Amino acid sequence: MMEDRILFILRRTYWVGNTRRQDLVDAFNLKNPQRASEAIDKALKLYDKYLERWGARGGVTWRDGVLPPPEAAPGKIFALLQQGAPFHETGIRTNTELPVRLQYREAYRPDDESLEMIMRGILEQKLTRVLYVGLRRREVARWRWIVPRSLEFTGRQWRLLGFDLSDDTETLKSYVLSRIQDIQYDTPPRGQSGRVQQLHERPLDYKGGVYKVDLNDNLTPDQRIAIKQELGITGTNLQISDRDVYEFMRLYGDAEPSSEIVWPPVTGIRKLETRKD
Structure with a gap:
């Protein structure tokens, strides 16, 4: 203290x-x-x-x-x-001395019991069964067997990263915590123990690679400098994780969401009038 x-x-x-x-x-x-x-x-x-x-x-x-x-x-x-x-x-009063406004609400996080199960699932290498609903069209919540490996925070969402046992490609996938409706531990299916252990121990590579970025021709020289600083572009190159490329292009580029996804999830917003008595 x-x-x-x-x-x-x-x-x-x-x-x-x-x-x-x-x-x-x-x-x-x-x-x-x-x-x-x-x-x-x-x-x-x-x-x-x-x-x-x-x-x-x-x-x-x-x-x-x-x-x-x-x-x-x-x-x-x-x-x-x-x-x-x-x-x-x-050491600074952010309400009077140096006002700071953090945009958006705090990212959703589950209750403590669910959080502990998620965190211990990673720490103790437990096969985790989650009731999860994604945003594919007409999708409903279903149970998935996940080998949990990491937590990811995007600034707006907390995600669980792991391997889905039903996915033969063994691609690292993300599961938004707000979309997990239930969570349990489970034992590996028959004949899957070795595979589960292998997925628990597989090295995770967040570095990805170097990508060449094409900026919009309509940007002025000053705008190009500003955008490069904002996005961390050196020259024309960007170091980014392979798994983040799509989201990067959705935010800053012209990537179209998959036709299988319900997007955008929000189609409008309007301010409600405050009733004055």
């Missing part, structure tokens, strides 16, 4: 310019302000290269001209902001 408070002081002091005892009291809900003073004293000793005493009430300020260590660097703080990290982790 003391380490968390010291890290808070380091980050807040660099970004806001100073840290007061009240900041620590607010961030960590301290009942005794003396605990805040103790944290400030330890931070001053540990990070004396960066911090110095400030104010009559034992606050801390940043030494002029000193660059921050990695723990408080812009990239680290930005990553925390992107995750929606709370005040006691970032």
Whole structure:
């Protein structure tokens, strides 16, 4: 806990310019302000290269001209902001000091019991049976035997990656967690134990390969620079996982969804009037 408070002081002091005892009291809900003073004293000793005493009430300020260590660097703080990290982790009040709006709601996640089964299925190499519904036309939920291998987060969806025992191609597939209706552990079908173990142990390759990207001819030079930065394109090349190419082209290109898929799932949206009594 003391380490968390010291890290808070380091980050807040660099970004806001100073840290007061009240900041620590607010961030960590301290009942005794003396605990805040103790944290400030330890931070001053540990990070004396960066911090110095400030104010009559034992606050801390940043030494002029000193660059921050990695723990408080812009990239680290930005990553925390992107995750929606709370005040006691970032050191910055994101409701008043540096307002941050995270678009869209938090990605769906199942109840704790289902989450534990999904996670332990991967950790303990358990053959997992899931009641899953995809978006193929006229599809209904059906049971699938999955060799679970990994979790994937796209920023909007959590997915379970695994091998479907009914798929002879043994292609790594994704199962959106919000579409899993039930989950159970199971034993391998007769004669499948060796195959299941092999799929559990198969190395996963997320790197994919290098793809040549053709940008729209109507983009201006400045727009081309901006799009390359946004998408991580170097020259004309993009390093991307093979499994992500279709989704990449659906978001940024002209890929048409398969005719077998119900797409788009949303066909309209309208704001409802708020009733005033």
